[in-house]
Amino acid sequence: MTTELIAELKIAAGKVDKAIAESTFPDAVSPVYLADAMRRYPANGGKRLRPAIMLWSAAAAGGDMDKILPAAAALEIFHNWTLVHDDIIDDDDLRRGNPTAHIVLSQALELPEQRRRKFGSDMAILAGDLMQGWAFELLDQTCCTAEVRLKLASELRCYGYLKLVSGEAEDVEMSCCDPADITVEAVRNMLLGKTGALLHFAARGGWLAGKDSVDQWDSVHARALGEFGDSLALAFQLQDDYLGIFGDVEKFGKPIGSDLQEGKATLLLLHALKNLPAAAAEELRGLLYCHEYTSCDIARARELFSAAGSVKYLQREICRLTDESCKALNTLPDSKYKTLLLELANYLITREK
Amino acid sequence: MTTELIAELKIAAGKVDKAIAESTFPDAVSPVYLADAMRRYPANGGKRLRPAIMLWSAAAAGGDMDKILPAAAALEIFHNWTLVHDDIIDDDDLRRGNPTAHIVLSQALELPEQRRRKFGSDMAILAGDLMQGWAFELLDQTCCTAEVRLKLASELRCYGYLKLVSGEAEDVEMSCCDPADITVEAVRNMLLGKTGALLHFAARGGWLAGKDSVDQWDSVHARALGEFGDSLALAFQLQDDYLGIFGDVEKFGKPIGSDLQEGKATLLLLHALKNLPAAAAEELRGLLYCHEYTSCDIARARELFSAAGSVKYLQREICRLTDESCKALNTLPDSKYKTLLLELANYLITREK
Numbered sequence: 001m002t003t004e005l006i007a008e009l010k011i012a013a014g015k016v017d018k019a020i021a022e023s024t025f026p027d028a029v030s031p032v033y034l035a036d037a038m039r040r041y042p043a044n045g046g047k048r049l050r051p052a053i054m055l056w057s058a059a060a061a062g063g064d065m066d067k068i069l070p071a072a073a074a075l076e077i078f079h080n081w082t083l084v085h086d087d088i089i090d091d092d093d094l095r096r097g098n099p100t101a102h103i104v105l106s107q108a109l110e111l112p113e114q115r116r117r118k119f120g121s122d123m124a125i126l127a128g129d130l131m132q133g134w135a136f137e138l139l140d141q142t143c144c145t146a147e148v149r150l151k152l153a154s155e156l157r158c159y160g161y162l163k164l165v166s167g168e169a170e171d172v173e174m175s176c177c178d179p180a181d182i183t184v185e186a187v188r189n190m191l192l193g194k195t196g197a198l199l200h201f202a203a204r205g206g207w208l209a210g211k212d213s214v215d216q217w218d219s220v221h222a223r224a225l226g227e228f229g230d231s232l233a234l235a236f237q238l239q240d241d242y243l244g245i246f247g248d249v250e251k252f253g254k255p256i257g258s259d260l261q262e263g264k265a266t267l268l269l270l271h272a273l274k275n276l277p278a279a280a281a282e283e284l285r286g287l288l289y290c291h292e293y294t295s296c297d298i299a300r301a302r303e304l305f306s307a308a309g310s311v312k313y314l315q316r317e318i319c320r321l322t323d324e325s326c327k328a329l330n331t332l333p334d335s336k337y338k339t340l341l342l343e344l345a346n347y348l349i350t351r352e353k
Numbered sequence: 354m355t356t357e358l359i360a361e362l363k364i365a366a367g368k369v370d371k372a373i374a375e376s377t378f379p380d381a382v383s384p385v386y387l388a389d390a391m392r393r394y395p396a397n398g399g400k401r402l403r404p405a406i407m408l409w410s411a412a413a414a415g416g417d418m419d420k421i422l423p424a425a426a427a428l429e430i431f432h433n434w435t436l437v438h439d440d441i442i443d444d445d446d447l448r449r450g451n452p453t454a455h456i457v458l459s460q461a462l463e464l465p466e467q468r469r470r471k472f473g474s475d476m477a478i479l480a481g482d483l484m485q486g487w488a489f490e491l492l493d494q495t496c497c498t499a500e501v502r503l504k505l506a507s508e509l510r511c512y513g514y515l516k517l518v519s520g521e522a523e524d525v526e527m528s529c530c531d532p533a534d535i536t537v538e539a540v541r542n543m544l545l546g547k548t549g550a551l552l553h554f555a556a557r558g559g560w561l562a563g564k565d566s567v568d569q570w571d572s573v574h575a576r577a578l579g580e581f582g583d584s585l586a587l588a589f590q591l592q593d594d595y596l597g598i599f600g601d602v603e604k605f606g607k608p609i610g611s612d613l614q615e616g617k618a619t620l621l622l623l624h625a626l627k628n629l630p631a632a633a634a635e636e637l638r639g640l641l642y643c644h645e646y647t648s649c650d651i652a653r654a655r656e657l658f659s660a661a662g663s664v665k666y667l668q669r670e671i672c673r674l675t676d677e678s679c680k681a682l683n684t685l686p687d688s689k690y691k692t693l694l695l696e697l698a699n700y701l702i703t704r705e706k
Contacts, residue, residue, distance in 0.1 A: 115529070
């Protein structure tokens with residue numbers, strides 16, 4: 001990651017955090033612990049990739065980033081409500097090293113132990129709902145014409161609801177299936193929705209807002225930025241799958257092997273199951289859904305993935321997708337912000353966390 | 354209920370149902386059972402009070418109801434997502450005599466018995482989320498200026514999220530408290546949010562849309578319509594509390610006594626606990642949270658509520674609130690639709706279901 005990229009990411013994150021912190025929407029929420037829950041995830045770090053892409057895309061279009069800031073903040077809040085509901089669905093207790101929303105909310109009242117978890121999950125459903133309202137309230141504060149604000153909201157409903165939530169539902173469905181029954185195509189579609197939709201919207205919507213003209217949504221540049229977001233999302237997700245098995249637990253922040261434990265239908269796993277000899281594939285299947293993983297188990301899984309050629313396949317795919325995302329930006333006029341978007345894409349394949 | 358009121362309610366319901374059925378938003382959702390779940394509640398009957406109020410309020414403002422139809426449909430979808438999430442939170446298996454969303458969705462895949470309930474609830478969270486996007490997409494199709502559409506959306510976020518969801522959360526919180534610790538004021542506030550917010554928005558937003566002018570939201574007439582919605586909601590809810598104990602199970606559609614079983618802090622219960630002699634209050638408390646209710650239990654509870662004067666108190670309150678809601682409409686110019694709104698208010702106190 002270049003020094004400039006780091007510096008610009010920090011600037012974008014700082015501005016977005018400030019815009020979120022200054023938004024008064026949650027102040028009217030009662031009980032107060034619910035308002036606190038709404039603010040907790042966005043204040044809890046994270047890469048702020050989506051708002052940064054939106055701001056840089058707007059700037060690449062010649063727009064004033066400060067005018068687009070509410071839209072970037074909206075995108076971060078939108079992303080975070082999906083995490084709140086996701087964490088309920090996945091029954092996760094930790095997010096970025098901190099207790100998830102439903103765990104924090106389970107402690108809000110003095111309740112008997114057996115009622116806490118349900119209370120926390122009920123309140124977290126409502127916190128996620130409230131954050132949806134908050135996201136669109138922020139979006140509406142973007143300094144654009146009324147028509148562009150309506151267009152941004154409508155496209156966020158298309159990408160943030162129809163595509164993203166459908167992807168999330170497909171992911172839940174896949175978690176109930178045998179990975180052997182899932183196609184590469186189905187996984188790609190799911191990822192394009194679950195991870196790709198908001199990156200697509202960030203890049204393309206940023207251009208729309210920067211130009212402040214409704215028909216720019218369908219311009220060649222905006223479409224190219226959408227494709228940039230799609231490819232970036234897939235590359236990002238494949239890198240995540242790689243780090244989930246081959247990463248360094250200290251840097252990655254999630255336990256290595258949790259994808260195996262969940263039997264997650266990653267492209268890495270699908271490739272290995274398909275390309276390993278029957279006995280080895282069976283051995284790999286035996287390493288799914290285990291209660292615990294020793295370092296020997298992880299080492300053996302790594303060997304099997306390597307033997308299947310799946311690591312090389314994944315790395316080739318990540319490079320190809322990163323190339324694709326960079327090529328999509330070719331048509332854009334040169335600018336500092338185009339360069340930042342290119343650097344971001346290249347950073348994502350070298351990241352270790 | 355007058356013949357005209359019945360006929361006009363039917364017309365409004367028919368138009369709203371058609372607008373919802375023709376909306377293509379859910380068609381892009383995957384998996385298909387999730388799209389089906391989005392359509393199930395709105396197609397499942399209900400009184401359609403909110404859209405009717407919105408349409409009549411718009412017509413009372415001189416607006417064309419057909420132009421406002423998408424907003425009325427949006428309101429019905431918004432109301433229904435809150436029911437989907439509510440039913441998860443309350444762990445209810447039935448809604449209007451049919452299986453709730455999470456129960457239907459639990460059957461979508463062939464899953465082992467112990468995984469079904471969680472899968473159904475996870476998918477129902479997502480169905481409710483998608484319906485939020487759907488509601489605002491419909492709202493945006495209202496035939497109004499861009500500014501009025503933005504204003505409608507912003508006020509729906511204020512009333513539908515901040516007030517309604519806060520009220521829902523307060524209700525969840527109250528269900529964890531001893532009714533003796535809850536004040537009448539807290540219950541009224543909760544009800545004004547949970548039930549009042551959307552009726553307020555329906556009446557006031559209808560006027561705004563009918564006039565198609567942003568500053569009409571704060572006009573004397575729009576404010577009066579908001580107050581009409583507030584009082585109507587409280588009267589409606591008190592009548593619901595009454596029917597929950599004194600209703601006819603055949604007509605009411607919900608088991609009589611379920612409020613007692615949940616220990617629900619209704620104004621009826623709070624009044625009785627406060628006004629009964631200590632021994633009788635203790636006996637009534639003994640009738641809360643029971644596993645089953647015999648007809649003797651219900652009869653005894655009814656006696657205690659009557660002895661406390663709580664039934665008279667409730668009926669007085671319902672009449673007072675209905676009067677208040679009708680008085681709020683005084684300032685409105687006379688019209689067929691003003692009369693329908695008045696008749697609706699008077700119907701709600703005589704209803705048996």
